[in-house]
Amino acid sequence: MSTELLKAVAASNEWWALGPEIILACAALGLLVLELVTPKAQHRFIPHAAGMALAVVLAGVALNFGKIWDGEELFGGLIRLSMPGQVARVFFLLSSLLVCFLATVCLPRARVPRVEFYHLLLVVTAALMLLAQSNHFVMFFVALETVTIGFYILVSYYRERASSLEAGLKYLVLGALSSAILLFGIVLLYGAVGRVEAGGVVHTGFEFGTVLTFLRENPGNFLATAGALLVIGGVAFKIGAFPFQIWVPDVYQGAPTPVTAFLAVSSKAAGFAVLLLLVHGAFAPLAGVLVPVLSLLAAATIIFGNLSALTQRNTKRLMGLSGVAHAGYLLIGVVASFTVPWAAGAVWFYLFTYLLASMAVFGVMAYVAGPDDSGEELDHYARLARERPFLGAVLAVGVGSLAGIPPLAGFMGKLLLFVAAFHAQLYGLLAVAVVGVVISIFYYFGWIKAAWFEIWTPPAAGTDSPARPLPAGPKWVGVAALALLTFATVLLGFFQAPLSGWLLPR
Amino acid sequence: MSDTLFIILSVLTVATALLVVLNKNAVNAAMFLLLSLVGLAGLFVLLDAPLLAFVLILVYAGAVVALFLFIIMLLDTTPGRFPAFKPMTIAASVLGAALLALGILSLSERAVLPLPPKAVAVPTMKNYAEQLFTTYLLPVQVVGFMLLIAMLGVIVLSKKYTPEETK
Numbered sequence A: 001m002s003t004e005l006l007k008a009v010a011a012s013n014e015w016w017a018l019g020p021e022i023i024l025a026c027a028a029l030g031l032l033v034l035e036l037v038t039p040k041a042q043h044r045f046i047p048h049a050a051g052m053a054l055a056v057v058l059a060g061v062a063l064n065f066g067k068i069w070d071g072e073e074l075f076g077g078l079i080r081l082s083m084p085g086q087v088a089r090v091f092f093l094l095s096s097l098l099v100c101f102l103a104t105v106c107l108p109r110a111r112v113p114r115v116e117f118y119h120l121l122l123v124v125t126a127a128l129m130l131l132a133q134s135n136h137f138v139m140f141f142v143a144l145e146t147v148t149i150g151f152y153i154l155v156s157y158y159r160e161r162a163s164s165l166e167a168g169l170k171y172l173v174l175g176a177l178s179s180a181i182l183l184f185g186i187v188l189l190y191g192a193v194g195r196v197e198a199g200g201v202v203h204t205g206f207e208f209g210t211v212l213t214f215l216r217e218n219p220g221n222f223l224a225t226a227g228a229l230l231v232i233g234g235v236a237f238k239i240g241a242f243p244f245q246i247w248v249p250d251v252y253q254g255a256p257t258p259v260t261a262f263l264a265v266s267s268k269a270a271g272f273a274v275l276l277l278l279v280h281g282a283f284a285p286l287a288g289v290l291v292p293v294l295s296l297l298a299a300a301t302i303i304f305g306n307l308s309a310l311t312q313r314n315t316k317r318l319m320g321l322s323g324v325a326h327a328g329y330l331l332i333g334v335v336a337s338f339t340v341p342w343a344a345g346a347v348w349f350y351l352f353t354y355l356l357a358s359m360a361v362f363g364v365m366a367y368v369a370g371p372d373d374s375g376e377e378l379d380h381y382a383r384l385a386r387e388r389p390f391l392g393a394v395l396a397v398g399v400g401s402l403a404g405i406p407p408l409a410g411f412m413g414k415l416l417l418f419v420a421a422f423h424a425q426l427y428g429l430l431a432v433a434v435v436g437v438v439i440s441i442f443y444y445f446g447w448i449k450a451a452w453f454e455i456w457t458p459p460a461a462g463t464d465s466p467a468r469p470l471p472a473g474p475k476w477v478g479v480a481a482l483a484l485l486t487f488a489t490v491l492l493g494f495f496q497a498p499l500s501g502w503l504l505p506r
Numbered sequence B: 001m002s003d004t005l006f007i008i009l010s011v012l013t014v015a016t017a018l019l020v021v022l023n024k025n026a027v028n029a030a031m032f033l034l035l036s037l038v039g040l041a042g043l044f045v046l047l048d049a050p051l052l053a054f055v056l057i058l059v060y061a062g063a064v065v066a067l068f069l070f071i072i073m074l075l076d077t078t079p080g081r082f083p084a085f086k087p088m089t090i091a092a093s094v095l096g097a098a099l100l101a102l103g104i105l106s107l108s109e110r111a112v113l114p115l116p117p118k119a120v121a122v123p124t125m126k127n128y129a130e131q132l133f134t135t136y137l138l139p140v141q142v143v144g145f146m147l148l149i150a151m152l153g154v155i156v157l158s159k160k161y162t163p164e165e166t167k
Helices: A003-012 A015-037 A040-066 A083-109 A115-132 A137-155 A162-193 A208-217 A222-239 A248-254 A257-280 A284-309 A315-336 A343-368 A389-403 A409-423 A427-452 A476-494 A497-503 B002-022 B026-046 B050-075 B087-110 B125-133 B137-158
Strands: A072-074 A079-081 A196-198 A201-203
Touching: A015 A040, A015 A072, A015 A079, A015 A115, A015 B137, A040 A083, A040 A115, A079 A083, A083 A115, A083 A257, A083 A343, A083 A476, A115 A137, A115 A257, A115 B137, A137 A162, A137 A257, A137 B137, A162 A208, A162 A222, A162 A248, A196 A208, A208 A222, A208 A284, A222 A257, A222 A284, A222 A315, A248 A257, A248 A315, A257 A284, A257 A315, A257 A343, A284 A315, A284 A427, A315 A343, A315 A409, A315 A427, A343 A389, A343 A409, A343 A476, A343 A497, A389 A409, A389 A427, A389 A476, A409 A427, A409 A476, B002 B026, B026 B050, B125 B137
Parallel strands: none
Antiparallel strands: A072 A079, A196 A201
8 A cells, every 4th residue: 555545545534524523423432431430320411411512513513604615525525515514414413402402301201221312312413414415325325324223223212112112123124125225226326337437546336426427428327217216215215205104103103202303303304415415416417207206206295194194193193294294395395406496495494494393392292291201192282281381382383383384484494395396387296285285284283272272071970080190391491492492483484584594595 | 176166166055055945944954054155155265256255254154144043042943844835925936936037048148248357456355455444434434333333222222221320
């Protein structure tokens, strides 16, 4: 091995550019060390340490956001720094910070080890951030697998509950299937592209750039098209798009509430980050094939998600299946972004509003679930608004934003997506989406109704069921977090400039 | 010499693979699987892919078959009769065999294989190591974390949790 080659490699390995990911990984290891060296009585400070690490990294990324990343390739083309990558970093850090908060609410109630949860959370967050910036199929797959394996463990984290283990098993089997589909696609692309020598450097079909060049020069190559579609199929599993949504309700229901939130927000956003990366990067020449496929996926996903969510009484299943419908709306944005460049920004805007609203709703769910985490049916929300007005209000705003009621942020998110679709002349999809939104209002308002309007039920004779204990009131951190989320949701409904000026190019 | 070795190894691989399926005793079947994998590794060596052969022995023969044996021991399967095939199984097998035959037929009749390049460097351990520690250094690090969380997950999910002392 020559020293020149070593130097060349070392020059492109700019580790400092991956500072946030490296700090998170080190913090994750630090948590384990902290558990070993500190006395057991002080272990309850470890979750706060994890939260602090996330907050510090988030602040660091936000402060350095102004530095323009314009497609610099690092690590010999493994990583590509770009504006969407930075946005994804902020998104995943914010989401994980809120999951951290949910975990401090939920985990103490269950008989489970604590520290490992935060360790997994930090590692998965770092992998998510790498995933959104990958520029090479090896990096892509390794980061995706790290995320998926982390989720296998997190979903089955409540190991004393059969439902959690069942969810973990289902996610494992179907996740392995989707990984197989994805790998098969990657292998087909690799085989179709082969080895390309340019300027003495050998490129392979693992590199996004090489795949792009190959697809541009060989339109209609069957193997490569099939490979690209299989890769999209693997990504659609993460998103929960129609033919790959089968895992969603059971896994969401069985997983611990913080993990459900993490799955609903971060995992879905990761899918969309990757999808945008691929359809505008490596697979851009395949637009003729991808537009009809993704349009079909979007329409089927919206219809399936909304219709199946109609009859749900379990709130986690409701969030899961309505999340499928949200994935459908977002897919419309992805389709529109083929012709309307700013639609990708609209997708990210929607994801941010979805993050704020979902986390607020999951926060309320964490408090309503009660000491044994069992209260997740709609019936458990009865009289919530009277007994805990604050939680009721947060729920109403969060659910209203998810339903897309003006003037909340969710409405603006949907509006931006639909305007993008209109500009892209996707009238058919737009019609499906509007019908979907109307259906969604029914089940979302069923939830608000359960919390705000009392239904008089005749006391059944004989079955004198004991009254459910009052849901615990949130502590000041919880109040602050939920109030902040609600405030941001309302504020973004009126002033979009803070977010849109940042996501949408002027 | 190479041809003779190829024939010996192929016969070993196929014969033991058949014995895996036909054997009534699960432990013996696992042992034949081991032999079949050894034959396969030998074929890889003949193809100038020694690293692949080592990995096959290490991962499959070393880890996977050992895992099979553990599971056989845990489940305590007594050797029994073969249940009769269900119609669905037969249909699936026939379909699979037909597809395989079609693949082989089209490969031998119609495929135009590119000529093998004149000189290809035998991939050595050193070549792989160079790649792993230069080009793919970052994915290797990430894989390290992946293995760490996988190990941690096994411990978290299998160990009985004793609540820590409060106060």
